[in-house]
Amino acid sequence: MNEKSKIYVAGHNGMVGSAIVRLLQQKGFSNLILRTSKELDLRNQSAVDTFFSKEKPEFVFLAAAKVGGIQANNTYKADFLYDNLAIETNVIHAAYNHRVKKLLFLGSSCIYPKLAPQPLKEEYLLSGFLEPTNEPYAIAKIAGIKMCEAFRDQYNCNFISAMPTNLYGPNDNYDLQKSHVLPALMRKFHEAKVNSQPQVEIWGTGSPLREFLHVDDLAEACLFLMLNYNGKDFVNMGTGEDISIKDLALLVKDVVGYNGEIKFDPSKPDGTPRKLLSVEKMKTLGWTYRIKLKDGIINTYALFLEGIKKNQLRLSEQ
Numbered sequence: 001m002n003e004k005s006k007i008y009v010a011g012h013n014g015m016v017g018s019a020i021v022r023l024l025q026q027k028g029f030s031n032l033i034l035r036t037s038k039e040l041d042l043r044n045q046s047a048v049d050t051f052f053s054k055e056k057p058e059f060v061f062l063a064a065a066k067v068g069g070i071q072a073n074n075t076y077k078a079d080f081l082y083d084n085l086a087i088e089t090n091v092i093h094a095a096y097n098h099r100v101k102k103l104l105f106l107g108s109s110c111i112y113p114k115l116a117p118q119p120l121k122e123e124y125l126l127s128g129f130l131e132p133t134n135e136p137y138a139i140a141k142i143a144g145i146k147m148c149e150a151f152r153d154q155y156n157c158n159f160i161s162a163m164p165t166n167l168y169g170p171n172d173n174y175d176l177q178k179s180h181v182l183p184a185l186m187r188k189f190h191e192a193k194v195n196s197q198p199q200v201e202i203w204g205t206g207s208p209l210r211e212f213l214h215v216d217d218l219a220e221a222c223l224f225l226m227l228n229y230n231g232k233d234f235v236n237m238g239t240g241e242d243i244s245i246k247d248l249a250l251l252v253k254d255v256v257g258y259n260g261e262i263k264f265d266p267s268k269p270d271g272t273p274r275k276l277l278s279v280e281k282m283k284t285l286g287w288t289y290r291i292k293l294k295d296g297i298i299n300t301y302a303l304f305l306e307g308i309k310k311n312q313l314r315l316s317e318q
Contacts, residue, residue, distance in 0.1 A: 001058070001102065006055070007024065007029060012034045013037070014067075014171070015169065015173070016167065016218060019169065019218060019219035023223055042087040043086040051094075057098075059226065061106075062105045062144075064091070066083040067137075067180075068173075071178070081136035084137060084141065085140045088140070088143065101158065103157070103160070104161070104222060104226055105160070107141035107164075107234070112125065113127055120236070125142070133269055147159075163277070165237065166180060166212050167180075167212070168180070169215035170300070171215075172215075181210065185248065186252055186256065186300070189256040190256050200253075200261075200262055200263070202264050203268035206244060206249065206264045207245070208270045211238050213237065214289070216291065220287070220290075225285075228285065235281050235285070236281060237279070238289075239289045252297060255298055255301050
């Protein structure tokens with residue numbers, strides 16, 4: 001892949017896709033193909049095939065997906081399963097049909113069994129039961145991994161897969177019904193600060209441990225793999241470090257400058273007790289993350305405030 005290669009970034013308006021586009025542009029890749037979901041519904045097989053036939057991309061970053069936190073995953077199970085299966089099936093099959101040189105499929109760390117040993121190594125896939133609250137999403141992502149492997153085995157396609165940990169950063173979604181934990185905490189503490197609320201309620205006990213990777217680091221990892229990795233086995237993308245939800249809440253509270261109290265609601269689900277990725281494979285390949293969590297949160301909150309000022313913040317699903 002070089003600066004003149006025709007590159008399709010599926011899902012370029014999302015947090016991950018937009019980070020990949022920003023990085024590619026910074027690195028001088030100028031021949032990017034981008035379509036919004038209104039311009040191209042990736043769940044429509046015919047439309048996807050027509051797009052690939054017309055545009056003939058050489059390289060594909062498959063970052064498009066229906067995503068959300070525990071509440072969204074639990075509420076919209078059928079949508080999460082159908083939409084994600086349809087998107088990856090259509091794009092991967094079209095990439096094969098139209099002879100794409102290389103495709104990177106992005107999954108999620110939720111593919112691993114709920115009680116798998118920590119840190120989560122790639123070989124633990126399909127070794128136990130999934131976390132029930134996000135099982136449909138996880139099954140769809142596992143199917144994507146297996147599709148890439150199958151097309152490689154049967155047709156010798158250079159389709160690779162990577163599984164990111166929890167992400168945060170520019171262009172995140174702050175809808176409290178559908179967002180992930182970090183942007184939800186940021187919005188809750190900010191609104192509590194602005195409205196002088198005495199306390200902020202947080203789902204669960206605060207005890208689960210989670211790992212967080214800045215989306216700009218993820219974009220760099222994706223480009224690194226596209227340029228340097230051609231293996232069949234999928235690769236974890238993370239920091240190799242985790243933090244409890246309670247400590248994360250205290251960190252976000254400090255960055256936002258909220259002075260009230262935190263109240264945890266143990267009647268709400270915690271999700272998986274711990275979800276830390278083993279990142280030894282990426283380290284061996286030659287890549288490690290660079291943005292520390294507190295620095296990333298400070299940067300993200302500054303962008304959050306800027307987004308409010310410009311009325312550009314994603315406070316509800318788009």
